[in-house]
Amino acid sequence: MREIWTESADAAPIVLPKLFALIEEEAHELLCEVMLLLIDESALTLSAEALAFGYAQRDLASLHPVWQGVARERLRPNDQIWFKRLRAEITTKPV
Numbered sequence: 001m002r003e004i005w006t007e008s009a010d011a012a013p014i015v016l017p018k019l020f021a022l023i024e025e026e027a028h029e030l031l032c033e034v035m036l037l038l039i040d041e042s043a044l045t046l047s048a049e050a051l052a053f054g055y056a057q058r059d060l061a062s063l064h065p066v067w068q069g070v071a072r073e074r075l076r077p078n079d080q081i082w083f084k085r086l087r088a089e090i091t092t093k094p095v
Contacts, residue, residue: 009045016049027086036063036071037082047080055082 004019006012027035037055039046051057058081060068071081 004046005043006045012045012049013052016046017053020049020053024084024086031087033085033087033089034067035084035086036067037084038071038074038076038079039082040076041078041080047082050082053084055084057081058083 004016006015024035035055037046037050039050041047047057060071060075060081063071063081063083067083075081
């Protein structure tokens with residue numbers, strides 16, 4: 001997720017949970033196992049909303065090797081990784 005912002009910090013608690021819910025609905029339909037949000041460390045409002053919506057901050061080394069590769073390809077300097085598991089099992093075969 002890149003370039004997300006709200007007009008004000010007051011709007012963030014109203015609009016961001018709705019946005020996260022819509023993205024997660026689509027991720028469930030696509031059988032995604034996790035959601036990774038790559039959030040610039042200066043985006044304190046977005047980080048706070050991710051935490052409130054059930055995401056946990058993780059470091060790259062704590063992720064499953066498959067997810068490490070995905071995150072590593074997209075990480076920018078100063079990004080924080082926010083993680084949320086959507087499914088208990090890891091998909092190892094085509095669905």
